[in-house]
Amino acid sequence: MDFISKLERKYGKYYIPNLTLILIAGFILGYVIEIMAPEALTLISLNPGKVMRGQVYRLITWVILPPGGVSILLIITLMFYFSIGRTLEHVWGDFRYTLYILSGILFTDLGTMLAYLVMKLAGQADVMEVFYDYGMYGATTYYLCMSLFLAYAFLFPDEQVLLYFIIPVKVKWLGYLDIAYLLYSILQFGILHYYAGMVTVFMSVFNFVLFYVLSKGKGRATRKHAKRGRSYRQQVRQTQMLTRHKCAICGQTEEDNPDLEFRYCSRCKGNYEYCQNHLFTHEHKK
Numbered sequence: 001m002d003f004i005s006k007l008e009r010k011y012g013k014y015y016i017p018n019l020t021l022i023l024i025a026g027f028i029l030g031y032v033i034e035i036m037a038p039e040a041l042t043l044i045s046l047n048p049g050k051v052m053r054g055q056v057y058r059l060i061t062w063v064i065l066p067p068g069g070v071s072i073l074l075i076i077t078l079m080f081y082f083s084i085g086r087t088l089e090h091v092w093g094d095f096r097y098t099l100y101i102l103s104g105i106l107f108t109d110l111g112t113m114l115a116y117l118v119m120k121l122a123g124q125a126d127v128m129e130v131f132y133d134y135g136m137y138g139a140t141t142y143y144l145c146m147s148l149f150l151a152y153a154f155l156f157p158d159e160q161v162l163l164y165f166i167i168p169v170k171v172k173w174l175g176y177l178d179i180a181y182l183l184y185s186i187l188q189f190g191i192l193h194y195y196a197g198m199v200t201v202f203m204s205v206f207n208f209v210l211f212y213v214l215s216k217g218k219g220r221a222t223r224k225h226a227k228r229g230r231s232y233r234q235q236v237r238q239t240q241m242l243t244r245h246k247c248a249i250c251g252q253t254e255e256d257n258p259d260l261e262f263r264y265c266s267r268c269k270g271n272y273e274y275c276q277n278h279l280f281t282h283e284h285k286k
Contacts (some may be wrong), residue, residue, distance in 0.1 A: 003214060004099065004276070005095060006215060007095075007099070007233075008093070008095050008096065011095070012095045012254060014095070014098075015094040015095040015097075015098040016094070016102075017094060019085075019089070019097060019098055019101055020081075020082055020085030020086050020088075020089055020097075021082070023081075023085065023101070024062055024078055024085075026080050027064065027066055027067065027078060027081075027141070028065035028078070029064050030064040030065050030066040030141075031066050031070060031074065032127065033064075034066055034069075034070060037071060037255075041190070042157060043101040044057075044058065044061035044062060044064065044065070045058065045061075046058055046059070046061055046062035046108070046109070046112055046140075047244045048112050048113050048115075048116035048117075049116065051113065052116075055063060055067070059109045062141070063105060063141060063144070064141075065140060065141050065142070066141070067081075067140070067141045067142045070144065074270055079168075081145055081148065081149075084148060084152040085097075085148060085150060087152065087156075088100070088148070088151060088152060088155070093153060093217020100108075100151065100207055100211065101144075101148075103210070104144050104147050104148075104204070104205075104206075104207040105144065105209040106210075106213040107199070107203045107204065107206040107207055108143070108144065108203060108204045110147045110203060111199050111200045111202065111204060111206070112196075112200050112203075113240060114199060114203075115195065115196035115197075115198075115199040115200050116196060118195065118196070118199075119195070119196050130271065133141060143182075143201060143204035143205055144204060146178055146182070146204075147204065147205045147207055147208040149174075149175070149178060150175055150205065150208045151208055151211060152171065153172055153175030153178075154208075154211075154212065155172060156171055156177065157171060157172035157175070158170055158171070158172070159171045161174070176262050182205060185197075185201050186198045186201050186202060189201065245262035245273055245275075246262075246273060247260075247262065247272060247273065247274050247275035247277075247278055247281070248272045248273060248278075249274060250275065250277070250278060252275055259277060260275045260277075261275070261276045262274065262275055262276075263279050265279065265282070265284065265285075266283040267284045268284050269285050269286055270285055272285055
């Protein structure tokens with residue numbers, strides 16, 4: 001994954017911290033809306049026709065749509081997604097995990113809009129808008145969560161989960177079942193001539209396909225990798241906190257501008273640090 005490594009070296013400081021927690025909080029909000037006012041979900045769903053008419057906020061708001069219906073397994077499902085999401089955060093790091101999730105959202109948006117435009121040219125777009133309002137044709141977080149699970153199954157194929165809380169099953173077999181289901185869904189859409197669904201479903205998990213190709217099929221990890229990665233990043237953050245420089249005048253740090261140099265002023269009373277732009281022009285503290 002040399003390309004992603006280059007991106008991380010250049011843009012590694014741009015990431016969304018605690019992204020898994022944000023996703024799960026969004027799902028909880030979506031479930032609350034589904035219980036209290038289910039019709040309100042149509043106001044935030046990924047409906048490409050309404051996006052084209054100016055409701056561009058739908059390209060983001062659909063992410064809080066629940067990946068499944070309300071059931072007695074709701075808490076367990078959310079805890080499971082939280083667990084695998086946090087594990088991926090620890091193994092990949094915040095930047096790569098953020099890149100994976102955001103690319104999944106972006107590819108879903110692109111796939112949905114592309115499929116809609118094709119269907120519009122074919123004169124079949126208007127009848128599809130009702131289905132889009134209810135998360136059909138793949139415009140749903142279900143496939144986003146599936147791409148998350150596929151990445152986990154790829155990294156930890158020999159991890160075991162209890163199917164129906166009784167049967168121990170290796171994660172890789174569940175991953176194979178998910179891939180089979182994806183292929184079945186695409187084939188089913190094709191048989192029904194719902195080509196928009198085929199494109200959207202494929203694009204919704206394209207982030208995993210891209211991840212698999214870039215890693216060249218070699219990416220197994222263990223729990224020790226996750227623990228070691230978590231410890232390393234904690235040490236790096238602590239070191240960054242200890243070595244952080246900040247100008248007493250403009251407030252800039254080395255994170256804002258890595259090229260800046262910082263010095264303490266010997267004529268100021270107290271520990272005042274200044275960047276190179278203000279080291280010789282500031283008023284001395286007495």
